[in-house]
Amino acid sequence: MIDPPGERGVRRIAIGLALLSFLSLAVTAWIFATVSREQEILNQIIKHLPSSDLKIANELSGDLSLQNGLLALLVLNVTATAVAFVFVVRAYLSSEKSLADVKVLSSDILASMDAGVITTDLSGTITSMNASGRSLLGWDHRHDSTDPNGTRERPGIGSKIAEISREHGLLAEICDESRRTIQPIRDRDYTVNQDGLAKTLRAGCTRLHNRGGQQIGLVIHVRDVTQKALIEERLRRMERYMGLGSLAAGLQHEIKNPLSALALHIQLLCERLAKETGDAEVNESLDILNTEVKRIGAVLDGFRNYASINDIGRSPVDVNLLIEKLVRLLRPQAEGQNVKIRVEPSREMLGLIQADSVRLEQVFLNLAINAIASMPDGGVLRFVITGEEKTIRIDVIDNGNGIPDEIQTKIFDPYFTTRREGTGMGLALCDKIVRQHNGNLDFETSPTGTTFTVVLPVHHD
Structure with a gap:
């Protein structure tokens, strides 16, 4: 030593x-x-x-x-x-x-801490930073430089906290807020993009005092809470589904019967007026009534489907065969929109999963239709199947324009849609079906495309 x-x-x-x-x-x-x-x-x-x-x-x-x-x-x-x-x-x-x-x-x-710890002086100049802080801010040893005297300089040390990249601008904001107030600042979330992946960081700021009790600077702490944010989002989604399921069952019961009676009388009225009068305006109005009643019925059927998936049938399912069958079904529609479909099966032997094949096919069909719709000028739709520890992962990948930031948190909400012909129940049903199979449905998106990932547990016989 x-x-x-x-x-x-x-x-x-x-x-x-x-x-x-x-x-x-x-x-x-x-x-x-x-x-x-x-x-x-x-x-x-x-x-x-x-x-x-x-x-x-x-x-x-x-x-x-x-x-x-x-x-x-x-x-x-x-x-x-x-x-x-x-x-x-x-x-x-x-x-x-x-x-x-x-x-x-x-x-x-x-x-050794997995949280980043950064200290600054009273003027906002960075005085120290631990290894996790350097990693979370995107500074590692590859960015170290050497001054003319041969001393290694670490990026950020000696610079202002406000000079960090725009993605980390929240850090300067909470530092300014901490100087104006006496209360510590906690749990401020913001999103950054590192290596092509979106990460959620949670930051806070407290005052730094010496042994005499005098303030000599600030302490900023940053944590990567990407996985925690995803879990919190799933919990919020499940809470919404629990209430909407009961609402769907009640609406379907209270509205379906009188709506069926209304549809029947409209049909009888159309048949009677078709014999007694040839008024084109009356016939057009009746057609509109009949069309709207059918549309409401379709909405209620969506409610019924959403509320009725309480128990699913389970049988051994080969995911590779399920995807191949789905591709044969989708190929004519995809070719009509100049979209090529590619399947990349797993190189490993995958176990069978205990699942409802009809419901799973509905999941992948909805994801594929959405992917094709996101590529109006043509593109490539890929199904990538991989085997992981006790799970099977299926990625549905398109090279469309991605999902805008402002609607990413809403796409799994029932009746949220950006298409005129859509009902907004597709992704909501997909998520519920996957969860009933004890799996997860998540997505990653960027301006160059979107990937929906379905992870399902494997049951070995």
Whole structure:
């Protein structure tokens, strides 16, 4: 393990001071030995001095004794100082190591988080960003650059939060809002496009304070909630279906009987007036009445179909054979609109699924008809079948103009349609049938085409 530069400097100083202490002790010991030797010599001289010089000799002997005492005290002071300094240095190095460990641990925690964490100063300049933040913002190591001094520069560090791409403009907005308010900002969703895929990100912002409680910047956190957003959308869709199913059953029961009686009397009236009068306007009005009554009946039949799919029959179904049969049925209509159909079956052996073949055929037929309608100038309709773990995935892919952003959340709603001849029940019924097979129906769209994906569980015999 390589010591940090600060720790290496402290160790050099400690070694230098230790050597200086040992040198001081050596010099002190040498002086102490010299003084002791002088004391012995003085004692020998005193024995041979006349009595008149003894007073001066005794004073000199006392001075040497005092010097011995001072030298001993100096030795003790130097030793105590050296020992104390050693303990101080050890404590300092220990605290430095603890601080380094804490920094490493905090860095590891931030690097291991699946949420992006970005910090800025008070002016909105980015000061740090963890690995997940760089990934979610589309910055990875491939975009790192090197300055003229050879130091690696990380994109975003040192730049303004408002300088991030337009897709992430919400981050600058919540930062501005956080500066104006004192409340933390949470759960602001926005959509970005990364590698051709739409992702839903959820962002928040809180104030960053130092130990003194002073605000020194902002902390922005970003999470990828694409899968969670899809699940939430499915739950909302299921809630709508639960209420609409009961409504459909009630309307079908209350309106169908009087509507049938009305249709019968209109038919009788047409037959009677056809014999008694040749008024063209009357006949036209009766035709309009008859047509509208039939249209209302078709709407009610859609209600009935939507409400009556409570239990489905199940039998072994080969998805490859089901799609091949559907393609034979669709080919004349597709060729009439200059649309080519391609089937890409799975290269692996797929298991049979326990399903209602008639209902599943209705699902893929509706998806295929919608795909053909989205390519009025011709194109290619592809069925891609793949086997996954315990599931079969069927992708219905067109190269039309895609689904506009403003209606993407509505396409599974009953009676929502963008076509004059459509009833708006096709995708709603498809979604309900797939869910009754314990599967999922989702889609991805772009200006170059749309892919509807049906995932169904496999039941092995």
